[in-house]
Amino acid sequence: MKENISVGLLGLGVVGSGVIQIINNHQEELVHQLGCSVSVGRVLVRDLEKARKKDIDPAVLTTSATDVIDDPNIDVIVEVMGGIEETRQYILKAFENGKHVITANKDLIALHGPELEDAAGKNNCDLYYEASVGGGIPLLRTLSDGLVSDRINQVMGIVNGTTNYIMTKMDKEGMPYDTALKQAQELGFAEADPTSDVEGLDAARKMVILARLAFLTDFDLEDVEVRGISNIALSDLEYGQKLGYVMKLIGFASFENEQVEVSVQPTFLAESHPLAGVENEFNAVYVNGEAVGETMFYGPGAGSLPTATAVMSDVVAVIKNMRLGVNGRRFIKPRFKKQLTPPTHSYSQYYVRLHVKDEVGAFANISQLFNEIGISFEKILQTPRKQQQELAEIILVTHKTSLDKFQKALGELENLNVVETVKSYYRVEGEIAQ
Numbered sequence: 001m002k003e004n005i006s007v008g009l010l011g012l013g014v015v016g017s018g019v020i021q022i023i024n025n026h027q028e029e030l031v032h033q034l035g036c037s038v039s040v041g042r043v044l045v046r047d048l049e050k051a052r053k054k055d056i057d058p059a060v061l062t063t064s065a066t067d068v069i070d071d072p073n074i075d076v077i078v079e080v081m082g083g084i085e086e087t088r089q090y091i092l093k094a095f096e097n098g099k100h101v102i103t104a105n106k107d108l109i110a111l112h113g114p115e116l117e118d119a120a121g122k123n124n125c126d127l128y129y130e131a132s133v134g135g136g137i138p139l140l141r142t143l144s145d146g147l148v149s150d151r152i153n154q155v156m157g158i159v160n161g162t163t164n165y166i167m168t169k170m171d172k173e174g175m176p177y178d179t180a181l182k183q184a185q186e187l188g189f190a191e192a193d194p195t196s197d198v199e200g201l202d203a204a205r206k207m208v209i210l211a212r213l214a215f216l217t218d219f220d221l222e223d224v225e226v227r228g229i230s231n232i233a234l235s236d237l238e239y240g241q242k243l244g245y246v247m248k249l250i251g252f253a254s255f256e257n258e259q260v261e262v263s264v265q266p267t268f269l270a271e272s273h274p275l276a277g278v279e280n281e282f283n284a285v286y287v288n289g290e291a292v293g294e295t296m297f298y299g300p301g302a303g304s305l306p307t308a309t310a311v312m313s314d315v316v317a318v319i320k321n322m323r324l325g326v327n328g329r330r331f332i333k334p335r336f337k338k339q340l341t342p343p344t345h346s347y348s349q350y351y352v353r354l355h356v357k358d359e360v361g362a363f364a365n366i367s368q369l370f371n372e373i374g375i376s377f378e379k380i381l382q383t384p385r386k387q388q389q390e391l392a393e394i395i396l397v398t399h400k401t402s403l404d405k406f407q408k409a410l411g412e413l414e415n416l417n418v419v420e421t422v423k424s425y426y427r428v429e430g431e432i433a434q
């Protein structure tokens with residue numbers, strides 16, 4: 001075994017600088033765990049002139065990826081640059097060169113994970129991506145090691161730090177959406193293009209990775225129903241509060257009768273729900289297994305050092321495998337062929353806010369419509385119009401119903417004369433699902 005393992009970094013931004021900081025400051029712990037030191041060999045950046053932290057030796061920086069990937073002294077590549085196609089090519093080349101790869105890139109793993117796992121295996125290399133989901137929470141290793149013998153049937157949680165930060169600030173401090181997003185960017189939580197955070201795509205990618213590992217199915221991004229937070233009205237948050245709910249961007253994944261369903265959507269949670277108190281950039285993921293029962297994992301979901309901690313756990317795993325001579329021996333193959341849950345078998349409660357012309361007459365019509373479809377209400381809130389020309393609002397929370405029935409009701413509401421507009425609708429989680 002070598003006395004030193006040299007790591008090559010692709011990227012030196014928020015996460016990359018955290019990795020360097022941990023390697024520099026926690027060397028003693030690493031040597032103790034591994035029996036060898038860990039150092040940074042070369043680092044790929046886009047701009048050599050950019051101001052960097054003092055703990056980075058400028059001599060290791062390069063703008064040429066081959067300086068890192070083809071360097072024979074480098075054993076492990078840490079990819080923390082982001083992006084998809086260019087990055088995929090670099091990683092495939094790294095495997096060809098016999099180098100192990102660690103990545104924090106959920107976009108890449110959600111889209112090309114199976115292909116990259118295959119390439120790693122063929123070259124006897126490791127591919128680990130703990131930091132791609134849940135920032136500093138050791139979630140993937142928990143699924144693929146700790147809970148490996150169980151049958152997981154549900155994974156549900158807050159998996160995007162940026163949106164949770166924004167929604168906490170809007171909800172608790174009445175902060176405008178744009179201000180909260182700007183703060184999340186300044187704190188290093190957001191993606192280079194924050195659209196993927198706020199439109200739910202980042203969370204959807206993470207849920208794809210979680211669903212694959214938890215349910216041992218093949219699962220693709222296009223199978224995820226995705227809604228983001230960019231159109232949430234403050235009035236919905238306020239009505240939610242009156243009804244005893246907190247809104248969060250929730251990723252759901254369930255596996256029943258070999259059918260899998262994954263969605264990401266703003267969801268009203270009962271104030272007593274364990275995920276309701278998760279604030280700011282923190283993530284929390286609830287996992288339900290047949291044998292283990294309910295488990296929950298909580299921690300910082302984004303940011304430099306928390307994410308770097310997850311990256312470094314992978315570095316340690318790779319080096320331990322090197323010592324044992326077992327790199328590239330991970331067995332990650334889907335056990336079930338993908339089968340999606342049909343809308344007739346997907347159940348939830350729903351919140352609906354309607355603008356109506358005359359609240360008294362309207363409610364009778366609306367209630368009849370839902371009744372005929374077979375949906376009943378758990379809660380009803382009516383806000384009467386104050387002036388003649390104003391529209392009244394009716395807010396309904398349904399009991400649990402199937403998605404196809406709810407979609408039918410939504411479609412028919414639009415055609416009801418007394419309804420001016422369906423202003424919004426959201427999924428509701430009254431209590432932790434069984």
Ligand SMILES: NC(=O)C1=CN([C@@H]2O[C@H](COP(=O)(O)OP(=O)(O)OC[C@H]3O[C@@H](n4cnc5c(N)ncnc54)[C@H](OP(=O)(O)O)[C@@H]3O)[C@@H](O)[C@H]2O)C=CC1
Binds near residue numbers: 016047048190
């Ligand atoms: N930020 C976070 O909290 C988390 C991020 N991630 C993931 O980690 C990865 C990195 O994120 P983050 O550190 O925030 O990103 P940053 O934008 O902060 O850093 C990206 C780094 O990569 C370099 N880079 C980007 N593109 C290229 C390129 N084409 N060629 C050479 N260098 C390039 C940049 O160089 P330069 O410095 O010169 O601009 C920069 O150093 C992403 O995949 C992200 O999704 C995962 C979990 C949490």
Ligand SMILES: N[C@@H](CC=O)C(=O)O
Binds near residue numbers: 303
């Ligand atoms: N932009 C992401 C970063 C971590 O994955 C987030 O906000 O969660």
